[in-house]
Amino acid sequence: MGKRIGIEVSLAVSEAVKLANTDVIAAYPITPQTHIVEHLSELVADGSLDAAYIPVESEHSAMSSCIGSSAAGARTFTATSSQGLALMNEMIYIAPILRTPIVLAIANRALSAPINIWNDHSDIMSVRDAGWISLFAENGQEALDLTLLAFRIGEDPAVSLPVNVNLDGFTLSHFIEPIIIPDQQEVDKFLPPYKPSLQLDIKNPISIGLLGGPECYTESRKAADDILEASVPVIKKAFDEFDKVFGRKYQVVETYCIEDAETVIVLMGSIAETAMTTVDELRAEGKKVGLVRIRLWRPFPRTELLAALSKAKNVAVVDRHVVLGSDTSAVGMEIKSLLYGSQLNPKVTNYVLGLGGRDVTREEFRYIFDQAASGEAQVRCEIVGVYE
Amino acid sequence: MKKPKSEGVQKAGDLPLGFTAQPGSTVAFKTGDWRSVRPVLDKEKCVYCGFCYYYCPDGTYEDMGKDEKWYKVDLNFCKGCGICAQECPKKAITMTLEEV
Numbered sequence A: 001m002g003k004r005i006g007i008e009v010s011l012a013v014s015e016a017v018k019l020a021n022t023d024v025i026a027a028y029p030i031t032p033q034t035h036i037v038e039h040l041s042e043l044v045a046d047g048s049l050d051a052a053y054i055p056v057e058s059e060h061s062a063m064s065s066c067i068g069s070s071a072a073g074a075r076t077f078t079a080t081s082s083q084g085l086a087l088m089n090e091m092i093y094i095a096p097i098l099r100t101p102i103v104l105a106i107a108n109r110a111l112s113a114p115i116n117i118w119n120d121h122s123d124i125m126s127v128r129d130a131g132w133i134s135l136f137a138e139n140g141q142e143a144l145d146l147t148l149l150a151f152r153i154g155e156d157p158a159v160s161l162p163v164n165v166n167l168d169g170f171t172l173s174h175f176i177e178p179i180i181i182p183d184q185q186e187v188d189k190f191l192p193p194y195k196p197s198l199q200l201d202i203k204n205p206i207s208i209g210l211l212g213g214p215e216c217y218t219e220s221r222k223a224a225d226d227i228l229e230a231s232v233p234v235i236k237k238a239f240d241e242f243d244k245v246f247g248r249k250y251q252v253v254e255t256y257c258i259e260d261a262e263t264v265i266v267l268m269g270s271i272a273e274t275a276m277t278t279v280d281e282l283r284a285e286g287k288k289v290g291l292v293r294i295r296l297w298r299p300f301p302r303t304e305l306l307a308a309l310s311k312a313k314n315v316a317v318v319d320r321h322v323v324l325g326s327d328t329s330a331v332g333m334e335i336k337s338l339l340y341g342s343q344l345n346p347k348v349t350n351y352v353l354g355l356g357g358r359d360v361t362r363e364e365f366r367y368i369f370d371q372a373a374s375g376e377a378q379v380r381c382e383i384v385g386v387y388e
Numbered sequence B: 001m002k003k004p005k006s007e008g009v010q011k012a013g014d015l016p017l018g019f020t021a022q023p024g025s026t027v028a029f030k031t032g033d034w035r036s037v038r039p040v041l042d043k044e045k046c047v048y049c050g051f052c053y054y055y056c057p058d059g060t061y062e063d064m065g066k067d068e069k070w071y072k073v074d075l076n077f078c079k080g081c082g083i084c085a086q087e088c089p090k091k092a093i094t095m096t097l098e099e100v
């Protein structure tokens, strides 16, 4: 059944990596991710996790080492944030095409400049298009659970793709929450030892990381896109089996009070908890509001989102990242493009909040619900809560 | 729009997992059409020293043996870099423009 304890969310992620019997961890410390890999280095040093720990000189090297170790058939983990992810960028794009099922925890943090160590989603959005499976946690339990799920999904022979698990920096990474740490037996049942579909082996040599000219580059991208699409049923099945073993049921898209909701907020990550509280308050006042939270960001859960938004009159998309120079931000674009081709025709508005660690409060969600339901047209995505 | 499969082109679904290649498979990857100049050997000047054979970065030269005493370039793979002509101590190789 596992044990429910008070634990810092970063350490809970490390515990998941330990329970997964990870073989290789290659990492470089960066706030607010540091506690994850720091605790892992302790677990390796004190012998409780039998893994190779590679203390690399940069995040670029961290991801390079991860690609190498994963290609050698090792269950591989790393974690990063913000500038660290930016420095990994070159290798981030390589891992999915080489089909290396690395698990990467990202304690989401704003990108510089100005230098800011606090939470938003600009880091993950900078690698949005790389071909990784991308999951967003709402709370500490989910951060642990999604880490276990990430190994299971990524390593599935039908997928064989890297997976990133996004947990909001500080808001999640540094909070102590009551979290159920599963038993080793349960984890072993859910997550069998990694059987690589692709493995570097000196007895059967292959070359990996090749040139692909105009005659096959297009096909390499098509294959990557196809495999991401094909991973959706595997992800759902993994969620179902997770429920069977651990008794916690996850969906690719979570909904809250949407049955009769006229105005629905769509968002990702930990601010969903504040949004839910706001929904409760507004419901008590008789307002028909609801919430949709995207847990699976890539591949984009098109069908589930269309179902979740099928009754809404007003859809307010909340981003934690500004797409500078555009009328719409990242999640906003995705929702607008999804709805444009559908039979649905709600009013869609887009808001950005909680940048660089700015607190996200119920007042902001109340404002957004009000704005979205008002007749007011919105030309550009609104950055909410700017001091003027 | 879909394109019919042509020689040397892989279908997306046929690409090997992880974009890998089997050992020795570069022989199937003909790079000769990258060339704008080709090495032309003057057998009269050649002393069979083997510099061209060893210096060629693509290993395109074939040793024709002790009787024939010369090295033959495989134009399927020669990229026309000119290293063999540069290194040949007898100036026996001339880089010659490929005619289109």
Ligand code: SF4
Pocket (backbone or CB within 6 Å): B038, B039, B055, B056, B057, B058, B059, B060, B061, B073, B077, B078, B079, B080, B081, B082, B083, B084, B085
């Ligand atoms: S030109 Fe370059 S590639 Fe061609 S045979 Fe000479 S050394 Fe080799």
Ligand code: SF4
Pocket (backbone or CB within 6 Å): B041, B045, B046, B047, B048, B049, B050, B051, B052, B053, B071, B087, B088, B089, B090, B091, B092, B093
């Ligand atoms: S380097 Fe010149 S002389 Fe020597 S074998 Fe080659 S062509 Fe002949």
